[in-house]
Amino acid sequence: MAAAAATAAVKGNGGGGWLVIAVGLVRAYLAKGSYHSLYYSIEKPLKFFQTGALLEILHCAIGIVPSSVVLTSFQVMSRVFLIWAVTHSVKEVQSEDSVLLFVIAWTITEIIRYSFYTFSLLNHLPYLIKWARYTLFIVLYPMGVSGELLTIYAALPFVRQAGLYSISLPNKYNFSFDYYAFLILIMISYIPIFPQLYFHMIHQRRKILSHTEEHKKFE
Amino acid sequence: MFKRHKSLASERKRALLSQRATRFILKDDMRNFHFLSKLVLSAGPLRPTPAVKHSKTTHFEIEILDAQTRKQICILDKVTQSSTIHDVKQKFHKACPKWYPSRVGLQLECGGPFLKDYITIQSIAASSIVTLYATDLGQQVSWTTVFLAEYTGPLLIYLLFYLRIPCIYDGKESARRLRHPVVHLACFCHCIHYIRYLLETLFVHKVSAGHTPLKNLIMSCAFYWGFTSWIAYYINHPLYTPPSFGNRQITVSAINFLICEAGNHFINVMLSHPNHTGNNACFPSPNYNPFTWMFFLVSCPNYTYEIGSWISFTVMTQTLPVGIFTLLMSIQMSLWAQKKHKIYLRKFNSYIHRKSAMIPFIL
Numbered sequence: 001m002a003a004a005a006a007t008a009a010v011k012g013n014g015g016g017g018w019l020v021i022a023v024g025l026v027r028a029y030l031a032k033g034s035y036h037s038l039y040y041s042i043e044k045p046l047k048f049f050q051t052g053a054l055l056e057i058l059h060c061a062i063g064i065v066p067s068s069v070v071l072t073s074f075q076v077m078s079r080v081f082l083i084w085a086v087t088h089s090v091k092e093v094q095s096e097d098s099v100l101l102f103v104i105a106w107t108i109t110e111i112i113r114y115s116f117y118t119f120s121l122l123n124h125l126p127y128l129i130k131w132a133r134y135t136l137f138i139v140l141y142p143m144g145v146s147g148e149l150l151t152i153y154a155a156l157p158f159v160r161q162a163g164l165y166s167i168s169l170p171n172k173y174n175f176s177f178d179y180y181a182f183l184i185l186i187m188i189s190y191i192p193i194f195p196q197l198y199f200h201m202i203h204q205r206r207k208i209l210s211h212t213e214e215h216k217k218f219e
Numbered sequence: 220m221f222k223r224h225k226s227l228a229s230e231r232k233r234a235l236l237s238q239r240a241t242r243f244i245l246k247d248d249m250r251n252f253h254f255l256s257k258l259v260l261s262a263g264p265l266r267p268t269p270a271v272k273h274s275k276t277t278h279f280e281i282e283i284l285d286a287q288t289r290k291q292i293c294i295l296d297k298v299t300q301s302s303t304i305h306d307v308k309q310k311f312h313k314a315c316p317k318w319y320p321s322r323v324g325l326q327l328e329c330g331g332p333f334l335k336d337y338i339t340i341q342s343i344a345a346s347s348i349v350t351l352y353a354t355d356l357g358q359q360v361s362w363t364t365v366f367l368a369e370y371t372g373p374l375l376i377y378l379l380f381y382l383r384i385p386c387i388y389d390g391k392e393s394a395r396r397l398r399h400p401v402v403h404l405a406c407f408c409h410c411i412h413y414i415r416y417l418l419e420t421l422f423v424h425k426v427s428a429g430h431t432p433l434k435n436l437i438m439s440c441a442f443y444w445g446f447t448s449w450i451a452y453y454i455n456h457p458l459y460t461p462p463s464f465g466n467r468q469i470t471v472s473a474i475n476f477l478i479c480e481a482g483n484h485f486i487n488v489m490l491s492h493p494n495h496t497g498n499n500a501c502f503p504s505p506n507y508n509p510f511t512w513m514f515f516l517v518s519c520p521n522y523t524y525e526i527g528s529w530i531s532f533t534v535m536t537q538t539l540p541v542g543i544f545t546l547l548m549s550i551q552m553s554l555w556a557q558k559k560h561k562i563y564l565r566k567f568n569s570y571i572h573r574k575s576a577m578i579p580f581i582l
Contacts, residue, residue, distance in 0.1 A: 174456070174459055
């Protein structure tokens with residue numbers, strides 16, 4: 001009971017955090033008049049709340065939230081990687097439009113997801129939120145993925161130039177790491193992984209929304 | 220078997236008929252010889268009625284259902300009391316040829332544990348009719364094949380890198396620089412390690428459980444082969460940097476490596492001794508061989524020695540990727556050692572609790 005209440009509080013906070021980001025985006029847009037370079041206005045809340053999502057992995061590991069640990073940690077790690085290792089590290093990328101693309105996609109998804117969890121924990125889930133969670137991803141997911149891929153692609157030349165996070169031979173410990181090749185590898189890994197996750201979500205949608213309709217019919 | 224039932228019954232009927240026929244003749248002497256001859260001829264071969272033996276051993280009848288569809292696949296009857304799951308699987312394969320014995324997993328109830336091959340029917344049967352659920356476990360591979368594939372790969376891959384095939388390294392760089400002796404030593408040690416593994420798999424180890432799914436083969440081969448390529452790339456690279464403390468570091472770690480390899484070998488030989496395999500394992504006791512004295516301190520000294528070998532190899536080559544590989548192997552082996560240690564603790568009441576699982580006094 002206490003765990004559920006605590007989780008509800010955390011989820012509420014998380015949802016609130018992303019609302020802050022959404023509001024910040026809108027305000028910045030209205031102030032600036034254009035949608036370019038809006039990243040700087042929501043940089044801090046974005047970093048704080050997305051990194052805070054690491055707690056989600058803990059929640060799944062303990063068992064409070066019924067999602068799978070592997071899938072959740074995968075998603076959270078990829079987002080944290082994008083925020084810190086790409087957008088924060090490669091400063092030239094921060095003014096790109098692709099950053100805005102994935103930030104908007106994440107913001108909308110997270111607000112809906114957190115309200116879904118909060119309402120579920122309070123046992124009072126409106127159908128609209130459930131529908132939104134399992135339908136809007138059809139547009140938002142590809143949008144987010146395109147934003148992420150374009151950002152990584154934009155960062156590549158700067159990484160190569162600066163030799164960012166790379167170690168080369170010869171060195172005392174006989175180790176080398178090429179961050180440029182690593183980023184390319186990550187981009188390639190989207191090809192097998194994205195369709196799997198996408199169709200998994202579509203399958204979930206069919207299962208959950210048809211289940212609800214059947215319930216409604218019997219009522 | 221069903222057909223035999225039929226023939227037995229008809230035989231009994233015919234025998235009874237012939238008995239009745241003879242009684243008729245005794246009562247009414249030669250009433251109708253023609254009638255008699257007809258009867259005798261139609262009665263078939265006159266044989267004494269086989270006495271129906273009421274055997275003391277009951278036979279079991281096993282009904283096998285598909286675990287997913289819950290439909291009946293077949294019924295095996297005349298299963299003797301002393302048969303094991305292994306015999307059942309063989310009979311099942313004879314009855315339905317597409318279910319290979321090594322691919323079938325039999326459960327008492329859906330979702331229960333798979334029954335091991337050595338379990339007898341008598342121990343699990345509640346009545347003379349037993350219901351088992353069969354699942355197809357997918358393409359299976361024998362453990363020996365897995366080990367052979369796992370260990371041959373690294374052996375050959377390391378040698379490929381050692382020979383500095385032009386497509387991996389830059390040709391001119393490779394030709395120009397002289398190689399430090401530690402590179403040759405590392406290749407020698409690595410080859411010894413895997414050749415020893417291969418020979419032990421072929422001649423020493425006795426594998427208890429027969430098969431494993433194909434997926435395991437692919438994953439473990441990918442792990443071993445991938446890491447060996449990564450390690451071999453750095454050690455045999457033209458820009459390889461020899462260890463910081465020079466020859467002292469190299470010789471000490473090489474000697475340590477050889478000691479650990481010998482220790483691992485002796486422990487494996489000891490563990491494969493007939494008393495110590497499978498589930499009837501009694502705990503091996505140390506003997507005159509100093510390498511086996513590790514048994515005083517630790518439950519699974521073979522893992523201890525193996526980690527020792529890899530740590531020595533890391534120190535000898537001073538290469539970070541080898542260190543990462545050692546770390547991952549140690550984590551995996553410590554999990555296995557903990558499991559085995561718990562089994563020993565549970566099984567042997569007189570087990571000395573001050574022993575640790577893998578690393579003396581620590582783990």
